[in-house]
Amino acid sequence: MAKGMIEADGDAAANRRGRPRSAETTNAILQSAYTLMATTGLAATSIDAVAxxxxxxxxxxYKWWPSREALLIxxxxxxxxxxxxLPTSGTPADRLRSHAAAYAKxxxxxxxxVxxxxxxxxxxxxxxxEIFFERYLRYRRAALVQLIAAGQQDGSVGAAGAPEDLYDAIYGSLFYRYIFEIKPISPAQARNLVDTLLMIRRR
Known part of the structure; x- marks a missing residue:
């Protein structure tokens, strides 16, 4: 879903410039940028290096991205x-548990x-x-918030709190633990966190 949003946003921007993007070229740029970030570090991932x-x-x-930060994001x-x-099969609760575990891993x-x-x-x-939120987090957060709301509707999520707050409690906690190296952070811990915060009973 998130990738589709990138492509939609990219296509719109490209059309405004009058020249459609090449999917092959776009993928080459994005993959190169990520590979450089992961292997040489962010400081070395310049536009020159990506080119x-x-x-x-x-x-x-530069025609397709307004800034280096936008390209990196x-x-x-x-x-x-x-x-x-985002998992596409199972109850909303199962899909949330699976995604949180994958994120923790x-x-x-x-x-x-990165x-x-x-x-x-x-x-x-x-x-x-803000630029990270607008180009990345806003879309993924919205998709998972909708999934929590769907779980509340079908009964697989027992927590009655606002879906946005529940999402932030889950993923904010995982990221907080990662930043400050608070253990444990693992797929199993993430699944337990989802079960606890969303009041999910394991079958």
């Missing part, structure tokens, strides 16, 4: 949509390091994480 790694001109990259979003897709690898680095970059450049 060289992807074999795409800097002019093309979209590269992270693209990778997240592949690595952490991802935080322990390069994904967690996510934290991108957020830090946005804050250091602009003074806030």
């Amino acid at each position: 060289r790694h992807s074999n795409v001109s800097k002019m093309t990259i 979209d590269a992270f979003l693209d990778h997240a949509s592949l690595m952490l897709p 991802a935080l322990q690898g390069e994904f967690g390091k 996510q934290l680095a991108v957020i830090s970059e946005c804050i250091s450049k602009t003074g806030s994480a």
Whole structure:
């Protein structure tokens, strides 16, 4: 879902410029940007470096992304949509438990390091994480908030709180534990957290 939103936003931006994007070129740029972030670090992931790694001109990259930060966020979003897709089968409660567990696992690898680095970059450049929220978190948060609401409607989620607050309690807790290295943070712990906060009974 998130990836589709990237492509929709990208297509709209490209159409305004009068030149449609090439999916192959777009993927090459996004994959190169993420690979560089994960292997060489954020500081080394310049537009020049992405252009060289992807074999795409800097002019093309600047036409499609308004800033380096926007490119880095979209590269992270693209990778997240592949690595952490929203489960499509099972009850809302089952899907939420599965996604939270996958997120906890991802935080322990390069994904967690890249996510934290991108957020830090946005804050250091602009003074806030607003661009990260607008280009990445807003879409994924909305999708999972809707899933919590669906679970409340079908009874698989017993908690009566606002879906937005419940989402923040789950994912905010996982990210907080990751940042400050508070153990345990694991798929099992994430599933237990979802069960507790959403008042889910395991079958």
